[in-house]
Amino acid sequence: MNAEEKLRLAEERVEADRQRRIDAAIAAVAAPGTDSCIDCGDAIPEERRIAAPWAKRCIECQEFYEAERLSK
Template sequence: MNFSNAALDLASVREQQERDALIADAIAALEQPGKTECVDCGHAIPKARLTAAPFAVRCIECQKLHEQEKYHR
């Protein structure tokens, strides 16, 4: 498939916008305090996880599932 320079430029701009949005989301998450209970399963988030990721809102197992669903759609 042959793309024009304009189409490639537009794709590049959109890709950068998506990347910027993900970075902004990550920064916002870092600035928010985490939870003590997982937002998905309700179980306590282990102290070790909260120490490593104080912004965490999910336990490790639920976070893995969340990422699999998010990135494998």
């Protein structure tokens, strides 16, 4: 394999990786939310599901999750 082929393969890998991340991001946004919080299992209020259909946590857990994430 010559240098040119190696470079091309590397570029293809980067492109495939980029595409995978884009697909994952789209899937995360498009994925329907859930009726119950993934952290505490409580039902997510309907108004929250309407306001944020992608929400996977109840408001309390979401706030906790975001506070945790920001503190790191």
